[in-house]
Structures are given as C-alpha cells and as structure tokens.
Amino acid sequence: MIERTFLMIKPEGVERGLIGEIIGRFERKGFKILALNLTRLSREQAERQYEEHRGKDFFNDLVSYISSAPVVTFVIEGENAIATAREMAGATDPRQARPGTIRADYGIDVQRNVIHASDSEDSARREIALHFGDLANEDE
Numbered sequence: 001m002i003e004r005t006f007l008m009i010k011p012e013g014v015e016r017g018l019i020g021e022i023i024g025r026f027e028r029k030g031f032k033i034l035a036l037n038l039t040r041l042s043r044e045q046a047e048r049q050y051e052e053h054r055g056k057d058f059f060n061d062l063v064s065y066i067s068s069a070p071v072v073t074f075v076i077e078g079e080n081a082i083a084t085a086r087e088m089a090g091a092t093d094p095r096q097a098r099p100g101t102i103r104a105d106y107g108i109d110v111q112r113n114v115i116h117a118s119d120s121e122d123s124a125r126r127e128i129a130l131h132f133g134d135l136a137n138e139d140e
C-alpha cells in the first residue's frame with residue numbers, strides 16, 4: 001500500500017551534519033520527498049509531538065531536547081512507507097539497533113537517537129497534520 005509517513009532528524013543529527021546522509025537513504029530507497037522543513041519546534045509543538053509520553057520520567061527532558069535547536073521535519077511517500085521507515089531508523093536505543101540502521105550507525109544514546117519515524121498509520125496522519133497541515137490527507 002502506498003503510504004505517507006512523518007520523519008524528523010533530531011537536533012544532534014542536524015548539528016553533526018547528517019541531514020544529507022539521512023535524507024539520502026530515503027531517496028535512494030525510492031521514497032518520494034513530499035515536504036521538507038528546517039525548523040525549530042516550539043515547546044508546545046514538541047509536547048504535542050510526544051503527547052503519548054506525557055507523564056513518563058523522560059518526558060520533560062525529551063521536550064526540552066527536541067525544542068533546543070533546529071530539526072529537519074519531512075514527509076515521505078511510497079510503498080509500505082510507515083513500517084519501512086521504522087525499520088530503516090532502527091530500535092529506539094541505538095545500542096540495540098540492528099547494524100546498518102540509522103540509529104545503529106549514528107545514534108548517541110537512547111534520547112539522542114538521531115531520527116524520529118511515525119509508528120503507525122494513526123501516528124503518521126496525526127504527526128503529518130501537526131507539522132505540515134493538509135498533507136495528512138492522502139488525496140491532496
């Protein structure tokens with residue numbers, strides 16, 4: 001199924017000059033880049049992005065970190081995009097991520113794991129809408 005998903009290169013990925021490397025992987029895999037933005041998230045946007053984690057011990061740290069410096073937000077489209085992007089990102093903790101995944105190759109620790117990828121159809125729709133508005137609608 002052709003899907004859209006939301007991806008974000010986290011602050012330490014941008015700072016370390018990994019934008020081209022990371023976006024290139026998705027391009028070479030055959031995904032179409034539908035939207036792309038270099039932006040700094042407000043605290044409110046960061047809280048909404050990570051709403052599901054509100055109340056967890058790492059929530060405040062996570063929100064501060066993700067809104068501390070510019071990120072690159074982007075939307076890709078292609079066959080099975082949601083699950084494939086999650087596989088390409090790798091496990092949350094880079095030490096547990098499979099070799100060759102983005103997090104295994106570039107992740108620093110469980111928080112600074114370089115990339116975010118939506119984890120389901122619902123999350124993808126919600127997160128695309130949060131960052132790119134109308135693009136969440138497949139027929140636009």
Ligand code: IDP
Nearest residue numbers: 053058062091092110111112113115116117119
């Ligand atoms: P995911 O990004 O692989 O979907 P989630 O569990 O949804 O992982 O967590 C969202 C983000 O919160 C992670 O990518 C990471 O940046 C951060 N995070 C997750 N677990 C921890 C933790 O135990 N300590 C600190 N940060 C964490």
Ligand code: MG
Nearest residue numbers: 052117118119
């Ligand atoms: Mg998640």
